[in-house]
Amino acid sequence: MLTSKRRRKKMGFYKVTVGVMGSSKSARAIAEVQNLKVRNLKTLVIKPELDTRDGGYICSRLIKDKVKADILLNPEESLPIDEIISNNYDYIVVDEFHMLSEMQVKELYQISAISSTNVSMYGLRMSWKGTPFSSAALALAYADEIEIIKMVDKDQHTLSHHIKYTNGIPSPLGENENTIVVGDLDKTSYTTVSKLDFYKIYKMLGQVEK
Template sequence: MAKLYFRYSAMNAGKSTALLQVAHNYEEQGQVVKLYTAAIDNRYGVGLITSRLGPQREVDTFDGGTNFLAAAPKVSCVLVDEAQFLSKEQVQQLHQVAQVRGVPVICYGLRSDFRGDPFPGSAYLLALADDIEEIKNICTCGKKATMNVRVDEAGRRIREGEQVSIGGNESYRQACGRCFYAQ
């Protein structure tokens, strides 16, 4: 039976690297995979899944208008990066792709934003995913990082602002709960 998987973590835990590895594993066995990333994520260019370790791949993008039921071709697996940007309806569609069409769907993303609030896509993935896995990362203090901290150009913490602000290591840090509240 196919499942909807949600693999989440704080920033910089290797989600994109893991996704690219899963795609490679399927393709090495002659299987066809469909990869998506959020159109809003332009850190390395639009339509690219890029690992901080170097590997990069051109993929399809999704935005608020993407219908995964209409877009899902005959494939062995659907992989979604930056899944926190999915809408409720899109998570429901991906759940249907897995449950009705029998195609495994693996989504990778953040669970919460820089304020500790859930992203809508992540909240619905936590509600509907058949399998939920945390990808581990560490805080600068050495404890397990579960939170994300937004910082300005000088490295000072930002506590207010829009939920979505695209950025990488220059804009975000991972933190454990204790350091998240202490900063």
């Protein structure tokens, strides 16, 4: 029994929180980091370098607070697993994890499996093309705990998809772009919709099966 308890203490948990754009993911990540630091828990903050909107900070449109990332991960970069474990972090908090590579998602899972460091991830499930991000699919498969931030429209349909508009017109699904980014807001915008509305719009464009 004692051996079993010791083994459990050595393993962290791997929690994944997902939601659509505007569902307070980054605000929750900021609040978690602040709460952990108030409790004097050693915390490592990570965000992908591909998220260029706020530079080296986790920011939210919903709150004024922001948190500086300790590590900005390049898509080709491996996590320094041994260094992170030797630093005895209590928590790793990752924002916009869907922009990480599958390798990086796996490395974060490995850290939670071979050390007592808990990993908490925030991000999107779906790209604007209506397909899961590969990194999100992997993270959800690894997760010990999954939280889905639910948002609904006026008809109580769950908002789960995004539509990219360019100059007021839905962008073709065949466009060579696999991530949601903030571009020229005069030309590009994103709308969060239910899967019903997503398929209605693209059905009209002849881009999905009837």
